[in-house]
Amino acid sequence: MKTTENNDQLTRWLDGELTPAERAAFEAEMQSNPLLQEEATMMKRISESLHQSVTLEMPVPHSDFFNSQIMDRVYELQKSEERAAEPSNTLSWFSWLRAPWAIAGAAALIAVTALIWQTSGTEDRTEIVSLYAPNPSVQAKTSYNAAADATVLTLDGLDTFPADKEIAGYQVHHSENDAALATTTLYNEKNEVLVVMATDATNQPTMFTR
């Protein structure tokens, strides 16, 4: 006969969770209980079959990118929660300031805050102050990606480059500027001229290549 306790032990036996003593006792009981033994054998076969055919861990495509996006989202949510909590904090600050040690404590707090603000600000990172995309179908988005430690400007809605177009890349080694003609000449490592850049009367770039 199979009991609820047997069921529980059967599950734990299949999962390898029984202690050595419990396991010995359960296997001894199986020897004397053909119904329990039959079920245990069947369950074990199903369990093994499932383990073979189902991959429990699936690789995440672009895991680095998605992890960093999740972290950015968590950071944004934390900031918005902090901002939402600010009004109620203000009241508790006023009541806290009534305490006799408040002046000394506040002075120390201001000093520490100023120090943290000076050392942990965003002044070390590149910042986009303003943006303008002349083509109205282009959406420009900016963000700071902490995982990459980079400022990201994403332009969506741009025309796709034709797939059959070859992109001509340059390895520019150095350049020279000619103020009189308002040109910049770009050279490769062999000191050969790659490109001469200039602007026309309408400020459009003009590029002279070999």
Add this chain to the structure above:
Amino acid sequence: MCVALVLFVSSCFAQSEPPPSITAKAATEGRVWGALIYASNSKTDKNQETPDFPKLATRLGKAFPFTNFEILGQHTQVIFREYESWVVPSKDLFLKLDSKGAAKKGGINLHIQFWQAQQVLVKSDVVLQLDSPLFIGGPKWRDGRLIFVLVLKKPETAK
């Protein structure tokens, strides 16, 4: 187009040795490294390491959903104080930089124009800080995307 410019350009490409610079060295604000990157999920590993930007592929992989980052072209350029500067790793996508003066902590205030041939894609005012890169996600190409990377480098003797 002025005749002097045509003559100058012709002389640039005609001579094996470049013509001597007409002007004295212009004052500079700093030095940037710019690169045009082709980001894709190609099975062939085309990730490249460059001393100008350590861990380039790893860092780009955190900002863009691709696994391969191939450097198509690169350009180290000084930023002129009084003149426009060009960062041209490719004739197809390039930057025009105008310095707006020094910023805090060794940074530079810049006006940036991102050009695709004769079309300006975006204009931006940027505070570029040392070793804090700017990634510009540009147009799609083939199975991936073109990305422009711009980094302000530590001061060095101008090339």
